[in-house]
Amino acid sequence: MAGWEKLLNTGMNISSRFLSFENVIIVTSDSGIYRSTDSGISWMFYIIDKIKIPDHEDILITPGMFSKNDNFLFASTNAGVYVSQDTGRTWKALGPSPEGKALSMMSIFAKGSYVFTTMAGGGVFRSTDNGLTWVYLGPHRFYNYMDYRDKFFAAAMDGLWYSLDLGQTWNLCHDFDVYPMYISAFSLAYTDKYMFTDCWDKIYRSSDAGATFQIKNTGLPFNNHNILGMYSVNNLLFAGLTNNRIYLSEDHGEYWRDISIGLDTLGIVNWYGMSGEKLLISKNGCLWSLDLSLLNPVTVRESINPATYELSQNYPNPFNPKTTIEYRLPKQSHVKMMIVDMLGRELRTLVDEDKTNGAYKLEFDAKDLPSGVYFYHLQTNEFSQTKKLVLMK
Numbered sequence: 001m002a003g004w005e006k007l008l009n010t011g012m013n014i015s016s017r018f019l020s021f022e023n024v025i026i027v028t029s030d031s032g033i034y035r036s037t038d039s040g041i042s043w044m045f046y047i048i049d050k051i052k053i054p055d056h057e058d059i060l061i062t063p064g065m066f067s068k069n070d071n072f073l074f075a076s077t078n079a080g081v082y083v084s085q086d087t088g089r090t091w092k093a094l095g096p097s098p099e100g101k102a103l104s105m106m107s108i109f110a111k112g113s114y115v116f117t118t119m120a121g122g123g124v125f126r127s128t129d130n131g132l133t134w135v136y137l138g139p140h141r142f143y144n145y146m147d148y149r150d151k152f153f154a155a156a157m158d159g160l161w162y163s164l165d166l167g168q169t170w171n172l173c174h175d176f177d178v179y180p181m182y183i184s185a186f187s188l189a190y191t192d193k194y195m196f197t198d199c200w201d202k203i204y205r206s207s208d209a210g211a212t213f214q215i216k217n218t219g220l221p222f223n224n225h226n227i228l229g230m231y232s233v234n235n236l237l238f239a240g241l242t243n244n245r246i247y248l249s250e251d252h253g254e255y256w257r258d259i260s261i262g263l264d265t266l267g268i269v270n271w272y273g274m275s276g277e278k279l280l281i282s283k284n285g286c287l288w289s290l291d292l293s294l295l296n297p298v299t300v301r302e303s304i305n306p307a308t309y310e311l312s313q314n315y316p317n318p319f320n321p322k323t324t325i326e327y328r329l330p331k332q333s334h335v336k337m338m339i340v341d342m343l344g345r346e347l348r349t350l351v352d353e354d355k356t357n358g359a360y361k362l363e364f365d366a367k368d369l370p371s372g373v374y375f376y377h378l379q380t381n382e383f384s385q386t387k388k389l390v391l392m393k
Helices: none
Strands: 005-008 014-021 024-029 032-036 044-047 050-052 058-060 065-068 073-077 080-084 092-095 105-111 114-119 124-127 135-138 142-148 151-156 159-163 188-190 195-199 202-206 227-233 236-241 246-249 269-275 278-283 286-291 322-329 333-340 346-355 358-365 372-379 384-391
Touching (some): 014 065, 014 278, 024 269, 080 105, 114 142, 142 188, 151 195, 188 227, 195 227, 202 227, 236 269
Parallel strands (some): 014 269
Antiparallel strands (some): 005 286, 014 024, 032 044, 050 058, 065 073, 080 092, 105 114, 124 135, 195 202, 227 236, 236 246, 269 278, 278 286, 322 358, 333 346, 333 372, 372 384
16 A cells, blocks of 8 residues: 655644645644645745734634635634635634634534534534624534435434434434433444444444444444544544544445554644545545555455345446446355346456455446346345446446
8 A cells, every 4th residue: 555645744733623625734833824735735824913812811812623615714712713715825713703702613514505513612603604794503513514305413412413404403313312421423434325423432433313323333443442533534434532533434334444654653643635536534634645546455354254145335336437337245155247238238247256255346447338137146045136326337
């Protein structure tokens, strides 16, 4: 596997949170903002002015978290919410600031014109007009937010919450309401099949948009270490632990492996992002990147022992030109996997060999096929199933 690359050096003393989108990366420091428009190759520094809050000393605006919609960038700071309309070069205050006093905010989430922020001491505010006006929603202490399958989710010390009305009201997910105390939730992530959250020494996975959850920890050293954050991109899941290591799952959380080779041995992973094909993390006051296109694939999970045969739906679907197909075998079997067209003609044989029991994953590359509807067919001595896939070029 290709190694990690350090994008910012320790002398810059950057904070733990950053924002990345397209080729832009915005990183805060003790004295200002570092901004790159070429995926971290070069950087510009922008000074953040000190401001005066009534009854307080002059303070420096320190962004704690970022979010963005189609038109604006938002930052939660120790002096309220700030917005940028020029991809991070300049910022202006939005609020909320009841009674003329700015609030210290710990999180921010933007979706369309809706913006949510949480006060550091507890309390959630919502704006429906890109931060121009704010309404107090209640005393929640939400760390992270996520939009998933027509629901808003929020992770908090007192459980995992969801909203069906664009954040106006919030409900506690049933599996996290455990008497006499809640199960805390901290970070949120999702793939095209599941959503995920974490709680200290467990990762929870849901296939039904938060109605029920299962614990998925295989491969993580949770006997001695806790999880500090999760991140997902292109059906890859990442988790940072208190052992200063970072782990990857390529099969929707079924199995995790350590990808920390090349990182410093000191310091935890604080935050995640993407720039092009590169995963970004903040660690040890530095920004690091890893080219995900060069990750070594792991195709067999021998530690998993399925109880039944199973052929999963390919992902992504539709796709162009590559897609992933997963299947499971409860015992040793001769496996044949074929791609056929709508007339049943065999176009490609992906597998034709004996396999031991376990969970398998393979990649189908359709670069030489025209757009259209195709089928993949799994055949063993005791099991046969066909599923549809759609190629859109």
